[in-house]
Amino acid sequence: DATKALGPQVNYTITGIDAGAGVMGNTQTALEKYGLTQKNWQLQTSSTAAMTSVLDKALKNKQPIVITGWVPHWMFTKYDLKFLDDPKKVYGESEGIHTIARLGLKKDQPGFYQFLENFNWTSDQLAQVMLQINDGGDPAKAAKNYLKKHPEQLNTWLKNVPEGKGKTVTVAYVAWDSEIASANVAKAALESRGYKVNIRSMDAQPMWTAVATGAADASLSAWLPVTHDAYAKHFKGKYVDVRTNLDGAKTGLAVPTYMTNINSISDLKN
Ligand code: PBE
Structure with a gap:
């Protein structure tokens, strides 16, 4: 439901990948820099395979989900996803x-x-x-x-x-x-x-x-x-x-495009 706050709908969880991935460390930094840790947001460690399978399910049911995303990867070819803006440049400018x-x-x-x-x-x-x-x-x-x-x-x-x-x-x-x-x-x-x-x-x-x-x-x-x-x-x-x-190349947080109210990492706070 796009009119409700996102946090409770996704259990304040970002679905991540393997612990050694750089995007995981940067996402932890993002949670701190955007004041999301205080709001109980957390990053879940899993694997690319597990993350894309949870993503696949969410998309089929048009449910909200926030993932660690990157290109090049087929997830951006296969699914309608968008990167969230990163005004604090935690994920850098060019990679x-x-x-x-x-x-x-x-x-x-x-x-x-x-x-x-x-x-x-x-x-x-x-x-x-x-x-x-x-x-x-x-x-x-x-x-x-x-x-x-x-x-x-x-x-x-x-x-x-x-x-x-x-x-x-x-x-x-x-x-x-x-x-x-x-x-x-x-x-x-x-x-x-x-x-x-x-x-x-x-x-x-x-x-x-x-x-x-x-x-x-x-x-x-x-x-x-x-x-x-x-x-x-x-x-x-x-x-x-x-x-x-x-x-x-690019890394960051990504969501399905049908999450029209969520466009920036800062929007996760609302
Ligand atoms: N990735 C894909 C890696 C690099 C390649 C973005 C998941 C990482 O975060 O370390």
């Missing part, structure tokens, strides 16, 4: 997905490092792979299909990358949908040049730790400058920020 590498990688694996310097794409391109996977497609197959359809882009990515001759590299990623797509596409691209690529799925903190300690060679899953700021600060000097592999 990108960065490629990070372990110290010494450029010297040890110049060919692989060259690939990392070459690799970037757009949200629309990433979505082609992500949506195939969301439709039940095998991630490795979706990645190979993408490369078949974009041979020129593959050439750009492999520019000045010498034959791998079976050299092994390890790429850490977090199993968020956008990162499942990028890890698999990078793997397929490198394998077409003769590299052997181990992609390892882990939580956000272990991912950063793996790159910072050299247990992984690189990762394409770093959201900067805001979402993973805490990790970036913690591991400062222990990793190389190679480049932005995708521009125009």
